[in-house]
Each structure stands twice: as structure tokens, then as C-alpha cells.
Amino acid sequence: MPTIKDVAREAGVSIATVSYVINNKDGAVSESTRKQVWEAIERIGYTPNVTARNLQSSQTKLIGYSWHRVLPGQVNSILDHFTYYLAQSAEAAGYHILTFTHDADNWESVYTDLIRTKRVDGFVLSDTQYNDPRIRFLLDHKFPFVSFGRANPEWDFAYVDTDGRHGVLEIANYLIHLGHRRIAMIAWPEDSISGGYRVDGYLEAMRKAKLPVPANYIWRGVHEVQTGCDAMEYWCRLPKAEQPTAVIAISDLIAIGALNGAEANGLVVGKDISIAGYDDVPLGQYLRPALTTVRQPIPEISAMIVRLLQAMIAGETPPKHRILVPPRLIVRNSCGAPTPEQGRSTD
Amino acid sequence: MPTIKDVAREAGVSIATVSYVINNKDGAVSESTRKQVWEAIERIGYTPNVTARNLQSSQTKLIGYSWHRVLPGQVNSILDHFTYYLAQSAEAAGYHILTFTHDADNWESVYTDLIRTKRVDGFVLSDTQYNDPRIRFLLDHKFPFVSFGRANPEWDFAYVDTDGRHGVLEIANYLIHLGHRRIAMIAWPEDSISGGYRVDGYLEAMRKAKLPVPANYIWRGVHEVQTGCDAMEYWCRLPKAEQPTAVIAISDLIAIGALNGAEANGLVVGKDISIAGYDDVPLGQYLRPALTTVRQPIPEISAMIVRLLQAMIAGETPPKHRILVPPRLIVRNSCGAPTPEQGRSTD
DNA sequence: CTGTTAGCGCTTTCAC
DNA sequence: GTGAAAGCGCTAACAG
Numbered sequence: 112m113p114t115i116k117d118v119a120r121e122a123g124v125s126i127a128t129v130s131y132v133i134n135n136k137d138g139a140v141s142e143s144t145r146k147q148v149w150e151a152i153e154r155i156g157y158t159p160n161v162t163a164r165n166l167q168s169s170q171t172k173l174i175g176y177s178w179h180r181v182l183p184g185q186v187n188s189i190l191d192h193f194t195y196y197l198a199q200s201a202e203a204a205g206y207h208i209l210t211f212t213h214d215a216d217n218w219e220s221v222y223t224d225l226i227r228t229k230r231v232d233g234f235v236l237s238d239t240q241y242n243d244p245r246i247r248f249l250l251d252h253k254f255p256f257v258s259f260g261r262a263n264p265e266w267d268f269a270y271v272d273t274d275g276r277h278g279v280l281e282i283a284n285y286l287i288h289l290g291h292r293r294i295a296m297i298a299w300p301e302d303s304i305s306g307g308y309r310v311d312g313y314l315e316a317m318r319k320a321k322l323p324v325p326a327n328y329i330w331r332g333v334h335e336v337q338t339g340c341d342a343m344e345y346w347c348r349l350p351k352a353e354q355p356t357a358v359i360a361i362s363d364l365i366a367i368g369a370l371n372g373a374e375a376n377g378l379v380v381g382k383d384i385s386i387a388g389y390d391d392v393p394l395g396q397y398l399r400p401a402l403t404t405v406r407q408p409i410p411e412i413s414a415m416i417v418r419l420l421q422a423m424i425a426g427e428t429p430p431k432h433r434i435l436v437p438p439r440l441i442v443r444n445s446c447g448a449p450t451p452e453q454g455r456s457t458d
Numbered sequence: 459m460p461t462i463k464d465v466a467r468e469a470g471v472s473i474a475t476v477s478y479v480i481n482n483k484d485g486a487v488s489e490s491t492r493k494q495v496w497e498a499i500e501r502i503g504y505t506p507n508v509t510a511r512n513l514q515s516s517q518t519k520l521i522g523y524s525w526h527r528v529l530p531g532q533v534n535s536i537l538d539h540f541t542y543y544l545a546q547s548a549e550a551a552g553y554h555i556l557t558f559t560h561d562a563d564n565w566e567s568v569y570t571d572l573i574r575t576k577r578v579d580g581f582v583l584s585d586t587q588y589n590d591p592r593i594r595f596l597l598d599h600k601f602p603f604v605s606f607g608r609a610n611p612e613w614d615f616a617y618v619d620t621d622g623r624h625g626v627l628e629i630a631n632y633l634i635h636l637g638h639r640r641i642a643m644i645a646w647p648e649d650s651i652s653g654g655y656r657v658d659g660y661l662e663a664m665r666k667a668k669l670p671v672p673a674n675y676i677w678r679g680v681h682e683v684q685t686g687c688d689a690m691e692y693w694c695r696l697p698k699a700e701q702p703t704a705v706i707a708i709s710d711l712i713a714i715g716a717l718n719g720a721e722a723n724g725l726v727v728g729k730d731i732s733i734a735g736y737d738d739v740p741l742g743q744y745l746r747p748a749l750t751t752v753r754q755p756i757p758e759i760s761a762m763i764v765r766l767l768q769a770m771i772a773g774e775t776p777p778k779h780r781i782l783v784p785p786r787l788i789v790r791n792s793c794g795a796p797t798p799e800q801g802r803s804t805d
Numbered sequence: 806c807t808g809t810t811a812g813c814g815c816t817t818t819c820a821c
Numbered sequence: 822g823t824g825a826a827a828g829c830g831c832t833a834a835c836a837g
Contacts (some may be wrong), residue, residue: 162814
């Protein structure tokens with residue numbers, strides 16, 4: 112592999128001049144020299160060594176992204192999708208993504224190591240929580256990062272998130288428009304932050320439509336298929352007149368459970384009951400009935416995250432660093448009507 | 459961030475001595491000096507700078523893995539799962555994974571760039587094909603790589619793959635043991651290499667059981683849900699006595715299509731017809747009926763790949779560099795009987 | 806055993 | 822405009 116020295120020798124100039132040329136130092140090199148150098152570069156096939164550049168500029172052009180734990184057979188929602196677009200956005204900005212893993216308990220040593228060995232210039236976080244220790248840690252260490260998802264409102268850090276309140280509000284309005292009046296929701300435990308926003312959207316839509324929300328219309332459970340089954344099981348045991356006619360699941364995974372639970376109780380989804388999800392997981396369109404859900408604009412989100420992170424690495428504090436993007440309702444047929452026009456009554 | 463110089467000053471030794479200590483040069487440093495140095499390191503909190511080390515040793519400790527294209531809403535089979543374990547295996551070996559993307563047409567410039575800038579020490583490939591240009595390219599450039607999956611048998615390169623022949627052989631034997639005699643297969647186009655091995659397994663099992671394989675019992679199509687639907691559609695139009703009673707889909711994705719197609723034609727899967735898949739995609743267990751399939755031992759495969767690649771980066775040629783691992787049959791209920799004991803007859 | 810020194814390949818003052 | 826030289830932080834001969 113040729114180095115800058117070889118180019119210098121070949122072009123009959125100093126290595127400094129070569130450096131000026133490849134770094135486009137404006138007007139620092141005469142047109143003729145510049146041409147000679149480029150020709151030499153072409154001739155011997157030279158490309159600057161990234162590691163040497165990085166050492167010199169004390170950067171790495173690498174963004175760390177911790178691949179969240181995936182248990183065998185577990186569903187990975189849309190995060191694999193996110194990873195792809197994140198890498199693509201990073202590349203467009205001259206960066207690469209370094210994916211790393213860690214367990215629930217050793218995350219701190221992994222992050223510490225990455226920072227102290229100067230392995231990466233910054234981090235992208237996803238799957239954030241209230242009091243997320245990683246955010247607290249990076250904030251304390253003043254290390255650049257941007258998260259996909261919010262955490263404690265009082266913490267000041269850069270994030271991009273989908274507006275879950277808005278997303279569920281749209282689903283709820285869609286169901287209300289379809290004629291439903293008894294709409295229930297399957298939510299995550301109360302300590303989930305994104306879960307909280309989504310429930311807010313549900314409550315807001317119900318309030319505006321002046322529809323009642325009995326206490327037992329919000330079922331809470333962990334992010335597992337079983338949660339959806341359990342909720343449906345419960346509601347199906349209610350007297351007919353108290354049963355919800357539509358259910359909003361806080362995630363597609365839980366919606367799948369609800370689908371199963373409903374059918375297990377003899378209900379035909381899309382006819383006897385409407386079920387909507389949230390996330391638009393890859394297989395959602397292949398379920399029977401295909402799942403009506405909400406999709407986050409992942410490509411755009413990835414691009415925003417990289418842009419923010421790049422600014423933070425450069426030491427700037429972008430004025431707008433709390434970004435909320437609206438998700439999009441994907442109407443399929445688990446809520447019956449494939450189009451809002453085909454409304455139906457509940458009784 | 460403290461450097462090796464700071465440690466040297468703090469410990470009252472030269473930087474070379476510090477380097478010897480942190481690199482564990484055996485017996486090169488006296489016990490007392492070693493201790494002093496470690497104390498100094500602890501005191502000022504020093505960690506070697508990876509970039510500097512890399513420049514010195516002309517390596518990167520980075521393994522490139524091209525994240526394959528994921529179209530919105532498309533199913534990602536088990537490769538996201540693989541990525542996780544690959545990263546984990548790499549970390550255990552002192553490496554990190556650099557995930558990068560490319561389109562169908564610009565892959566060569568992306569690989570060239572990564573190599574010439576010395577961005578990575580080697581590559582891991584997945585989704586390999588016959589005449590895979592990436593393999594040909596890396597072979598020609600003598601750049602270290604290991605692939606997850608085979609290609610042309612005459613090409614000599616390191617790979618780890620699951621034994622698809624063996625996997626499908628097991629499924630077929632399972633179905634035969636259940637009592638099926640008319641077993642069909644939905645395969646990929648003839649130019650698919652892993653597809654070929656899987657079909658071989660099917661043919662071998664049928665031959666050994668002396669069961670006929672009519673020409674129209676092998677349906678070929680691309681890796682899409684629709685292919686499964688099309689195949690079922692076709693077989694359901696056959697006279698009853700010629701219809702297969704069991705279908706092996708070459709992938710879970712296609713099996714999902716077959717499931718849909720069967721139900722669309724009024725068949726109850728697991729009762730009127732048995733359908734098996736291959737891959738064990740995350741959602742397979744949540745389908746109704748849950749999909750009987752074959753699972754590849756991803757964690758073990760990842761570890762083997764990293765081990766091989768590490769040897770190749772070190773310039774060694776591992777004697778055993780064509781590794782085939784047997785996959786495991788996962789019996790659920792899309793083939794009726796949850797256990798082989800509950801066999802059933804076909805007529 | 807320990808220190809001096811010469812790079813790894815590149816960028817960037819600072820002279821000329 | 823161009824080049825000499827000083828590093829970025831570290832490793833590894835080579836002396837002593």
C-alpha cells in the first residue's frame with residue numbers, strides 16, 4: 112500500500128504539499144502542482160490511511176451503537192431497520208457505525224472502555240428508559256451522544272423521538288371515526304416513558320370525543336406477546352355490554368398477543384373486534400388479518416440523529432436538539448374497514 | 459486523557475517501560491517496577507489509545523460486516539440475530555464490528571474504500587450467492603474474510619454454513635415418520651446455492667423412503683411471501699389424489715405464504731395439510747399454527763466465524779476452513795402432531 | 806532490567 | 822507556493 116511519501120516522491124514534491132492537495136487547502140497549492148500530485152496519486156493508487164489521520168486529528172470517525180440484546184426467538188421490533196438506516200446516514204456524513212454489545216449488568220465498563228480507549232467519537236442510544244443510567248453516565252462524562260427516544264424531561268440532552276402521543280391519538284381518532292365508543296388500551300408498565308406518551312394520546316382522544324375510559328380499560332403488562340393475550344382474556348370475561356369493541360395495543364408484539372387472545376375467545380378480528388398495533392414490525396403485514404398500525408419514519412429519524420451527533424462531536428450545541436417527529440398511520444385490516452370511509456357501528 | 463508519557467513521568471520510568479508493562483512482556487520488567495507502573499496507571503487513570511496502537515501495529519481491530527439492505531416492511535430473517543452474536547464473538551476476541559451498507563450496484567467501491575483506507579482488518583460476508591462477486595473480489599485482492607454461507611464449490615475460501623441438506627433431510631424424515639407420502643417442496647430458483655443443498659436433502663429423504671417426487675412437486679420461486687401462496691394455489695388445483703399432504707418451504711418467509719395460501723383455499727394447516735419452514739424467524743412461534751421449522755445455531759456459528767477470521771488476519775490458513783454445522787428441528791404445530799409419536803395417516 | 810530512539814502515516818505550524 | 826520539521830500516542834529494536 113502506497114503512503115503519502117510515495118506520492119511525494121512520485122510527484123517530486125514534499126509530503127506537506129501532497130497533504131495540502133488531498134485536503135483541498137484552498138489556494139495553498141498552484142494549479143500545476145496540484146495537477147501533478149493528483150496524477151501521481153492516480154498512477155500509484157494512493158488512498159490516505161484512516162488510522163494515521165485519526166491519530167493526528169484525535170478522532171475516530173466511528174459512532175458507537177449498542178446492539179440491544181436479542182434473545183433467541185424474540186422479536187426485534189423495528190430496531191434492525193433503524194440500524195441499517197443509521198449506518199447509511201453515518202456513512203453519508205463520513206462516519207461508520209461500530210456496533211457493540213453488553214449485558215444488563217456490565218454496560219458501564221463497556222462504555223467506559225470505549226470512551227477511554229478513544230474507540231468512538233460518540234454514541235447513539237436506543238431503547239431508552241426513565242432514569243436511563245447510560246444517559247446519566249454520558250451526560251456526567253460530557254461525552255457526545257444522541258438518543259433515539261426520550262428519558263427524564265428534566266435532563267437536557269439531544270434526542271430524536273417519534274411523537275407517540277400523536278401516533279396513538281391518530282389511531283384512536285381513526286377508531287372513533289369508524290364508530291367505536293368502547294375503546295381499550297393495552298399499555299406498558301407505568302414507568303415506561305414512551306409508553307406514557309402513547310397512553311396520553313389515547314386519553315386525549317377519548318376525552319375530546321367525550322368517551323368514557325373505565326379504569327379497567329387500560330391493561331398494563333410487559334413487552335411480551337403474552338401480555339396481549341392476557342388483556343383480551345380479561346376483557347372477554349366482562350359482560351358483553353362492557354366489553355371493548357376496539358383495542359389499541361401499545362406495540363405490534365402485544366397486538367399479536369391480542370390477536371391470538373381474541374381468536375382463542377372465538378372473536379373474529381376485524382369483524383367482532385378491532386385491534387391496532389404500534390411499530391409496524393416487518394411481519395405485521397403478513398398476519399391474518401394484516402395489522403393496522405403506526406409507522407415511525409426511520410430513515411428520516413436516522414438522518415436527524417447523525418446530524419445532531421455530528422454537531423455535538425464538533426463541540427456545538429445545536430439549538431434544536433429535542434426533536435419530535437410524527438409517525439404515520441398504516442391502515443390494514445385488523446380494524447375491519449381498510450379505508451376510513453367504510454365505517455361501522457358498534458352495536 | 460492521560461497518555462503513556464504521563465504514566466512514565468508519574469512512575470518515574472521511561473515510556474518504553476510502561477509499554478512493556480501494559481503489554482505484559484514477560485520478565486522484561488522487574489516486579490517492583492511493574493508494580494510502580496501499575497500504581498501510576500491506576501492513580502492517573504490511564505488506558506492506552508487504540509488508534510495509536512493501531513497505527514503502530516498497522517491493524518484496526520475492526521471487522522467489516524455489510525448490513526444487507528432492508529426494505530421498509532421487509533422481513534429480515536435471522537440475520538439481525540446473527541449480527542448480535544457476531545458482535546459478541548468479535549468482542550470476546552478483542553475486535554469490534556463495523557457495520558456498513560451498500561446498494562446492489564456500488565458494493566465494489568465501498569469494499570475498495572474500506573480496504574484501501576485500511577479501515578478494517580477483514581470482512582464477514584453473509585447472504586452469499588453462486589459466483590458471488592464479493593467473494594471473487596476479496597479472493598483476488600487476498601483480503602481476509604470469512605463467509606456465513608457457501609458459494610462455488612471450486613472456490614477455496616473460509617466459510618461456516620449450516621448443513622441445509624441435513625436440515626431438510628430431518629424435516630422430510632419427520633414428515634415421513636408422521637405418515638406422509640405425498641410431500642412437496644417450495645424451493646428457490648435453481649441458481650441458489652444454499653437452496654440447492656436444501657432441495658438435495660428433500661430428494662435424498664424421498665429416495666431413501668422410496669417415495670415418488672413428481673416433477674410438479676418442486677415449485678420454484680423467489681424469496682418472497684407470494685411464492686408460498688402461488689405454490690399452494692397451484693397444488694390445490696390438482697386432483698385431490700395428487701395433492702401433496704405435506705409441504706416443505708425452503709424458508710419461513712415462504713412458509714408464511716404457504717400458510718396463507720392453504721387457508722385461502724379452505725385448508726386447515728396442521729390438519730388438512732402440514733407445512734414446515736426453514737430459518738426459525740422470530741415471529742414463527744406466534745403464527746397460528748406455530749411454524750415447525752429448522753433453527754441454525756447462530757451463537758456457535760458466529761464464534762467459529764470470528765475464530766477463522768482471526769487466524770486469517772494473522773496470516774494463517776486454518777486447515778479446517780470449510781465448516782458445516784447441523785441445524786436443529788424445531789417442532790411446533792404447523793405439521794399437526796407436536797410430537798413425532800402422534801403420527802397420522804395421509805388418506 | 807531499563808532507557809534512547811526510530812518510526813507507524815498523516816497534518817500543520819513556521820520559515821523561506 | 823512549497824518544504825522542513827514537530828508531533829499525534831504508541832511499540833519495538835537496540836544499547837547499555
